[in-house]
Amino acid sequence: MKETPISYDVVQRHILQSKIRNIGKATIREIKKLINGIEVETGEKFIRMEMGVPGLPATAIGLQAEIEALQKGVAAIYPDIEGVPILKKEAARFVKLFLDIDVDAANCVPTVGSMQGGFAAFLTFSKIHRDKDTTLFIDPGFPVHHQQHRVLGQKFETFDVYNYRGDKLRDKLESYFSKGNIHSVLYSNPNNPSWICLTDKELRIIGELATKYDVIIIEDLAYFAMDFRKDYSKPGEPPYQPTVAKYTDNFLLLISSSKAFSYAGQRIGLMVLSNKLFNTKAPDLLRHYSSDIVGTALIYGTVYALSAGTTHSTQYALAAMLKAVNDGELDFVEVVKEYGAKAKIMKKMFTDNGFTIVYDRDEDEPIADGFFFTVAYKGFTGEELLQELIYYGISAITLSITGSERTEGIRACVSLVKREQFPVLEERLNKFRENHLI
Numbered sequence: 001m002k003e004t005p006i007s008y009d010v011v012q013r014h015i016l017q018s019k020i021r022n023i024g025k026a027t028i029r030e031i032k033k034l035i036n037g038i039e040v041e042t043g044e045k046f047i048r049m050e051m052g053v054p055g056l057p058a059t060a061i062g063l064q065a066e067i068e069a070l071q072k073g074v075a076a077i078y079p080d081i082e083g084v085p086i087l088k089k090e091a092a093r094f095v096k097l098f099l100d101i102d103v104d105a106a107n108c109v110p111t112v113g114s115m116q117g118g119f120a121a122f123l124t125f126s127k128i129h130r131d132k133d134t135t136l137f138i139d140p141g142f143p144v145h146h147q148q149h150r151v152l153g154q155k156f157e158t159f160d161v162y163n164y165r166g167d168k169l170r171d172k173l174e175s176y177f178s179k180g181n182i183h184s185v186l187y188s189n190p191n192n193p194s195w196i197c198l199t200d201k202e203l204r205i206i207g208e209l210a211t212k213y214d215v216i217i218i219e220d221l222a223y224f225a226m227d228f229r230k231d232y233s234k235p236g237e238p239p240y241q242p243t244v245a246k247y248t249d250n251f252l253l254l255i256s257s258s259k260a261f262s263y264a265g266q267r268i269g270l271m272v273l274s275n276k277l278f279n280t281k282a283p284d285l286l287r288h289y290s291s292d293i294v295g296t297a298l299i300y301g302t303v304y305a306l307s308a309g310t311t312h313s314t315q316y317a318l319a320a321m322l323k324a325v326n327d328g329e330l331d332f333v334e335v336v337k338e339y340g341a342k343a344k345i346m347k348k349m350f351t352d353n354g355f356t357i358v359y360d361r362d363e364d365e366p367i368a369d370g371f372f373f374t375v376a377y378k379g380f381t382g383e384e385l386l387q388e389l390i391y392y393g394i395s396a397i398t399l400s401i402t403g404s405e406r407t408e409g410i411r412a413c414v415s416l417v418k419r420e421q422f423p424v425l426e427e428r429l430n431k432f433r434e435n436h437l438i
């Protein structure tokens with residue numbers, strides 16, 4: 001048996017005790033728990049790449065505003081479900097300044113993380129047309145969105161965009177839309193897990209078809225402005241974060257504070273609806289809601305039923321952070337660039353040791369360096385690779401739980417890996433290569 005950095009017996013025992021039937025299919029949180037246990041027993045620190053935790057301190061402006069709001073007594077008062085006016089105003093400004101899109105402040109609604117925004121959108125949009133009961137995922141994607149559908153008992157279809165980049169996307173989407181059952185499409189851009197970024201051409205195709213077939217596009221901007229190949233950091237100045245909202249008025253944007261402001265713990269995000277979608281009249285909604293207006297049903301029907309709004313103090317935090325970036329006083333992109341810098345170094349360590357990048361291009365351009373990247377190793381499936389890397393003190397998740405058809409790959413998240421750990425990562429990857437010569 002080959003010598004590995006982490007004891008074979010310990011890893012084996014923990015996998016057995018964890019009762020995870022198949023490591024490759026384990027959820028992110030199951031992997032996290034497993035690795036925690038191995039770390040405690042061995043005293044060895046893993047290179048933790050399974051979970052997308054920010055890894056940077058929360059934005060101080062938000063913390064300060066939240067403390068002040070709490071001291072003023074907001075904790076005792078139910079927040080308005082549609083959100084506090086100052087947040088709605090700054091959100092609409094942000095959308096104008098960083099996406100160059102006009103939306104009314106009324107259409108910008110806080111949610112308990114953008115996770116809840118997705119949940120609320122799926123719930124509501126599946127009820128707009130009685131014949132349209134299915135979401136389409138442009139995958140790979142964030143596994144929890146699939147899970148939300150399972151929990152809701154809702155239908156979804158999915159395809160891996162890897163083989164349908166550029167013009168090929170049109171026919172592929174049309175093959176779904178023309179069936180008439182799709183109410184919404186969801187994708188994240190930049191993409192979790194692959195870090196591909198849809199090009200303007202692709203966003204235009206999605207937008208045009210959304211208008212043609214009356215399908216809502218839910219664009220998940222959890223990694224807003226983090227395609228560091230371009231500088232999207234200047235308010236009111238091009239280039240702007242690319243968005244489908246340029247090409248259709250049938251959109252809902254999910255904007256998260258978790259990564260942009262390292263505010264994941266406070267669970268606040270935003271849903272931003274186009275003016276058209278917000279005011280759309282849909283009689284079929286009356287089967288479930290007292291209003292037939294999409295925006296009203298979404299806010300006073302769904303969000304009310306889910307959590308009666310979003311934590312009062314966090315709304316002031318997000319309002320203050322958005323105001324600071326809108327006013328050009330805070331450059332949030334500069335702060336998170338560290339993820340891209342780390343990814344560049346880490347990707348090289350992997351490729352120098354025989355790994356290949358699975359999702360490697362945006363049409364004809366190499367993908368950006370950012371929060372995630374995907375790797376494979378010849379002769380291994382993603383599930384085998386994930387399991388084997390645990391013996392080398394490296395943890396990740398497989399692509400198979402993300403709707404990816406590239407079953408050979410795993411997703412690596414750079415955020416929790418500290419620069420001081422780079423020599424250890426390199427050493428462990430060297431060892432892996434020595435033990436698995438290609």
Ligand SMILES: Cc1ncc(COP(=O)(O)O)c(C=O)c1O
Pocket residue numbers: 052112113114115116142188192220222255256257258264268269
């Ligand atoms: C693509 C994507 N969407 C949504 C989320 C969740 O965002 P939030 O923390 O705002 O709920 C994440 C978090 O990892 C994500 O990667």
